[in-house]
Amino acid sequence: MTPVAAPARLSRSALGLPMPPERIVHFGLGAFHRAHQAWYTARASDAAEWGIVAFTGRSRDLVDRLRPQDGLYTLVERGVDGDRCEVVPSIVRIESGDDVPAFVAAVADPAVVILTLTMTESGYRLGADGTPDLSDPVVAADVALLSEAFTTGSADAARPGTAMARILLGLDARRRAGAGSIAVVPCDNLPDNGGKFRRALVDLAERTSRELPAWLATKVSVVSTSIDRITPAIDGTVESLAVAEAARWTDAAPVVTEPFSDWVLEGAFPAGRPDWESAGARFVDELAPWENRKLWMLNGAHTVLAALGQVRGHANVNSAIVDPVCRDAVEALWDDDARQLPEFDLADYRAALLERFGNPRIEHRLAQIAQDSTTKMRLRIVPVALAELADGRTAHGCATAVAAWVLGVRAGLVPSPDGVGEHADAGDDPPSSATLLDLLDPRLAAHTTFAGLVLAACADLSAPWDFERRLRHVP
Template identity: 60%
Template sequence: MTGRSTGLATPTTGLHRSRPAPPVRIVHLGLGAFSRSHTAWYTDRAVDAEDWGIAAYTGRSAALAAALSAQDGVYTLIERSAEGDRPEVVESIVRARPGDDVAGLLADIAAPATAIVTLSITEAGYRAGADGLPDDGDPLVVADRARLAQLEAGDSDAALGLQTVLGRLVAGLDARRRGGAGALAVVSCDNIPDNGGHVARALLGLAASVPLTAEWCEQNVSFVSSSVDRITPRIEPDEMACLTERYRDAAPVVAEPFSDWVLSGDFPAGRPAWETAGARFTDQLEPWEARKLWLLNGAHTILACLGVVRGHTLVSEAIADPVCRSAVERFWDDAEPNLPRRLGIAGYRRALLARFANPRISHLLSQIAQDTTTKVRLRIVPVAERERAARRGAAGCAGALAAWLVAEDEASASVAGVRDRIERVSTSLAEDDEFVASVTRALTLAR
């Protein structure tokens, strides 16, 4: 499979398909490297891949959509291990469109053939408050509510001005209802606990501005939760230029060899045979979700906080530092008793250490460190709260919170100062005198 490209910003002919493009039956919101290393990859590897094409919409990048469009949606996934690179061409994306192509998005969601909408838009993309409902203090949410109300009143052009991802999804489902296209599944692939429930609350809350569509969604849309586990680092410009030249690909993706995808929920209009590509389906997603969120993502947060303070740039550098590794393992020691043994926690921990140490995955700590407070609340705090409820010390969690405070340059030697900062992520932990004292002591070691 050959082609030419001068780089992401100025794509030329790109790659070519080796087989006819499959019909579009999946719409993806949030096209980027992460989605292309899991959702699109699993779909391409499924035994029935010829029946399941993807129409994918970027968040903001028109350049990525242009690059992929120039090469028929085809791209190279490079699995990078210590032994070398293994390239694989992925052909499941049929259309790549910029996020502002609202008309195209509405048409794709409303199409009778569409059975699934998948999302990887990050937690911020849901624009939800602490209660999971749309944040009505967000100007974009307020504006979209007004436009959706116009839609209810019969002004179909109002949908073209929608600015939020979920606002556009509601409009697409409204068009689907009006066209009688039938039920579908919405699948969240974001690192959020109960992500299917999260998108359901936010979307139905916004759909309340279009009452008939809100009622239709409750009866015809299933919300599937999933846990995705695959490290997909951002490619820096110099490396992108090298990969573009080597693989003649304007939009390559680099990922680790390890991959895991666990899903829970119904697919009323069908789905690809993702299990033939290695995905798992379960009625109990929460343990799998917690394993990944606490052990992988929690460790990443600790490494991003403590590693940067200790002068490291990459995950592989930080995990090689005995201080950083010890902090991760002590947190894992706290997390492990709160996870079922049947998930193979000991083996997963060993695999994570090897994955983090992979010297050829250049995973920047600065990339992981974005929005650290939210990540601490989702990845560290649940373990600490469970450990304290079980009357255990939670020393590993205390060390993780101390690393966060140092990284945020908010470390205070006073118990009162520490308590105030813990209050930002957990009221119960802030009221726990013994735990607050433990975090205060750990600050000395984290500095």
């Protein structure tokens, strides 16, 4: 009997893969970047010209797992009918996010012409006005640190703690090195992510440096993006074993994602970029409609399911979406969304979302999606509700979404918003729907009809479900 060979360790030499030159820096290395921007770069027609230097957040975990593999990893596209494994070779160097000198040096490298970011919504640390939140002690400390460093010429020794401050430090090093123009591409699920990033960066520069604001205006292009690919958290050990069995190589850092992917970008790349169009990306003159479609419909539905699905005993998206109560709440929200997205015929998109949500082989956990739910509600549900009310409609679907969030908070299944203790009435434990609605958005709380719909929806969603009474048909 011929012995079966052990799986080979994943490496460039073993697979005969070249090392593309370092042209892109990424901050915030995680599963999503590897399933999206790194994957698009690897599939571009000129991929051999574009290598990525990737920095983690703060953990060294991915550094320790990816370095022995020369930055290679397996992307597992998990479809309903099976898996497709692909090695992604675009990441050529991996560094720890807390290595500030390495990050600054990478951004200042003249060969690098693109900086991409996945920092998550909370990683921007912005106040309500969209500028750096000076009430955050870490932000305030970084403003003081950068001000002194730029004034005294000691920037090389600075070690700021926030992502925005580190990025500004890297750009200042690029300015001093005369390294030329660079495009910054935020890839987080924020409306107007490019605009938000630029405004926050300029505000931070104006608070800390005399030279940087003018240089940023002429040398830094900020590109807005809308990104879409469901990439759930996984059990790395289990998936590594599955890759070894299916692909016959050992991979300590695989990524599992769905077959669907979408990337829409708006903005200039003054010093060049990969041919991402050849990999399926789209460049548009106006991103907002595409961005809103994705944020309000896919992400908005996820936020509803994360709350209501858990309240109804579900753990994953695929089981929640086939629950008629959850499904109807999502459809009701989408009806409101559709009226605010007149640019699109959404029938096919809605059908595709339901198919993607129902993929039983993608374990997208509701508890994971529920993190930072208050911020997500304000970005994904509140704008549609306000627009529907301004147009003279009831925003019933949004009211149902808010009610789902309220029930999730009251059940302790999604995080409570800040300030619950200060706003709660005596004995208000758990907090009332009125308290939570006011914390979510005072404008919605002041709209008596909408507030009444939220209260009624809370009762409807808590009651035994009448299958003849579909939420989207309630007046």
